[in-house]
Amino acid sequence: MTLVQLRYLVAIADAGLNITLAAERVHATQPGLSKQLRQLEDELGFRLFLRKGKSLQGVTAAGESVLHRARTILAEAGNILAIAANLRCEAQGSLRIATTHTQARFALPDVVGAFTRRHPEVSVHLNPGREAGVLPQLRAGGVDLAVVSGSGGPPLTGIALPAYHWNRTIVVPKDHPFARRARPPSLEELAAQPLVGYESSMLPDSALQRTFVAAGLRPRIAMTAGDGDLIRTYVREGLGVGVLAEMAVSPDERDLVALPADHLFDRCTTWIVLRDGLVPRDYLLDFIHEFAPHIDPRDVRRVVSGEATAGWPAAPHWRQRGGRTAQETT
């Protein structure tokens, strides 16, 4: 058993049991992976994958167990390399971030921009995905950190750092009745309108839905999207009233009017979540500092290394970052 064999094994599993694809990803040849996999199976004395003819059709029960341990081993091996790279003050590296579209589109551009200016040698890999898929990616070790939002407490996976708070915002066309009134709508008035919102917010167990249910209301969902831009577009089209994150609404929105909704819905928190047991590269702590300046990087280091437990200062509320971003002004 060698580290290379375990690396190949995990690569094959992550490539959906396609050895050829896995070989490309690890920069090796396909026969090499085939042979190493066979040798590993021979040494262990059992099949790691179920085979149908020559192709791999699934993972055996024992294979799953071995895979899990192989991932742990590779993560720790990566940690050792991270320690070495930190000591050498190695500038290059990669930073893989799993997050939702909203964060990637509105909260992260400034942060990533400032980060890449400070660390031009680090290749940032943004991995936007569905709300539900972000934390599993972190657990599987596919990314170094995740940026997720929620109105409850911190997520259970990994080490969670509060980055900022934000409220939901109601968006209507300029000619909508809501836009002509002085006061923002009540929950009842909102529930009477067709709604356009995030996919995740419209799930039955989401905080937004639970707010309606608690008030005995059943809102009508006209459309959902994973994307604030899409939501605003369809609100412009008159599909309904938009409910989205305040970050996704710029102050000078043409055709649209943004109304506060913090009197209706609980405040949300955006969390930076680090993988458990990860040894962070120094630039990763820099990234966190850029994103959440209210958190002392030394505290992060202490918590990550297991010397202390979390006890973070209160996060600030979202504010439009200094200057308009290129994206926002288009």
Next chain:
Amino acid sequence: MTLVQLRYLVAIADAGLNITLAAERVHATQPGLSKQLRQLEDELGFRLFLRKGKSLQGVTAAGESVLHRARTILAEAGNILAIAANLRCEAQGSLRIATTHTQARFALPDVVGAFTRRHPEVSVHLNPGREAGVLPQLRAGGVDLAVVSGSGGPPLTGIALPAYHWNRTIVVPKDHPFARRARPPSLEELAAQPLVGYESSMLPDSALQRTFVAAGLRPRIAMTAGDGDLIRTYVREGLGVGVLAEMAVSPDERDLVALPADHLFDRCTTWIVLRDGLVPRDYLLDFIHEFAPHIDPRDVRRVVSGEATAGWPAAPHWRQRGGRTAQETT
């Protein structure tokens, strides 16, 4: 970085920085280890060990961190091999147990005897040591399981299974005043006598000492030993009154009289402690079943694999095992 290099690294650390000794232990040559260590250090780009001339004088701070991760990696690699060996129903293997002298001498002989008859291919390695050194051995991965005693709750390290309960016993020579009376001595009477007991029991923070302190008493320690045999020997010599585990006293003790002490001191529990994250070989579960038959092996497997949390049935009280052991009848 290879698994072999990490194995050599850990071996060198465990051999007290003696590369030659480490080489013997891993069945390799000393220049081989030297070279692999150098290559690993070259790859990481920093020294893992502090050197004075050619000899190793200590571990660097980063080296400690790498060592810790290397141990994790090797433990997981061992787990993978254990999964394989279990699937192959491999009979041979080793079972390394860290425990105290009392357990090794009085509680374990029957268990180990029955175990080796069922598993003749498994080499059992008993590692008796001081009370304080048992759990650290488990944490460091030097042994597969530990057998420890305490009067409080389960130890914090690893997964603890209650094996049995026991009480302390007072032992005096046949001509001692205590032996001629009908009722056993009170705590005050006991504190007035010079005591002979276990080293660990006589520490200021031990349960036994705390019992005396709670009663406002300060006992006089005549002698301590790590060993019930020694304690009895010196009690025979008239050095004082012995306080030891009931397992260490056979019913027909010549020259000595055993008096109950369960009215004076809290009941103790002997725990089987498994290393966190260890994948147990099947024979290890057999060993546990032999030692603690009241525990369902399937529950152990579930807890070890992380599927369930501990909730163990009440352990029985110590009883002299069926038949007299060869040791006890001499």
Next chain:
DNA sequence: CGCGTTTACGTCGTTCGTAACGATA
């Protein structure tokens, strides 16, 4: 001078990539 580490060197095993073959949908 003994112990322990490093260096040097020759041999062996292993891995890797290229290329051809085979099976499967």
Next chain:
DNA sequence: TATCGTTACGAACGACGTAAACGCG
């Protein structure tokens, strides 16, 4: 027939053990 996995082979690298040299107490 196109795609994917296996087998075959040759070249090159790397690890290992033996033997000798070096430093240190």
